[in-house]
Amino acid sequence: MLSKKMEKALNDQIRIEAESSQVYLSMASWAEVKGLEGISLFMYKHSDEERLHMLKLIKYVNERGGKSTISALKEPKAVFDSFQKMFEDLYDHEVFVSKSINELVHVALEEKDYATHNFLQWYVAEQIEEEALARTILDKINLIGNDKGGLYLFDRDVQQITVESAAAGAQQ
Numbered sequence: 001m002l003s004k005k006m007e008k009a010l011n012d013q014i015r016i017e018a019e020s021s022q023v024y025l026s027m028a029s030w031a032e033v034k035g036l037e038g039i040s041l042f043m044y045k046h047s048d049e050e051r052l053h054m055l056k057l058i059k060y061v062n063e064r065g066g067k068s069t070i071s072a073l074k075e076p077k078a079v080f081d082s083f084q085k086m087f088e089d090l091y092d093h094e095v096f097v098s099k100s101i102n103e104l105v106h107v108a109l110e111e112k113d114y115a116t117h118n119f120l121q122w123y124v125a126e127q128i129e130e131e132a133l134a135r136t137i138l139d140k141i142n143l144i145g146n147d148k149g150g151l152y153l154f155d156r157d158v159q160q161i162t163v164e165s166a167a168a169g170a171q172q
Ligand code: OFO
Pocket: 017, 020, 049, 050, 053, 094, 097, 123, 126, 127, 130
């Protein structure tokens, strides 16, 4: 059985994952309209993944005798100054999510809820990967700057990363 404090903290994370999904959906749509297919595909996939992170939490809370709350979400940013800026936002957002996961782990330890602590380890590992991927992509786009040809190649690169990670995910 979850303590009230643990239940509330997990519900806050459910909202954060849902908002993350919306943030990336907005980026996907913006990139699609700008004609950058690879980036758009990457962001659509990322948005879907965040929704799965949210669902996993909802099911966990309900299974442990709590009740998940499905709340209203903050409207995500719809326009970006540049692709570089957009990937900076993505990286910053992942750092923010990692912090909130760490906070959750802290609450689980405070509450001596070792089952939740164990459950959260999946998110801890996931955040290491997501932050690393976001940093790799950000480093690449920072090298390109405003070069149009570079951006075209970068878009194809990102598409390749997306296809490869989808194939790796399917094998797991
Ligand atoms: Fe990318 O964040 Fe979920 O956990």
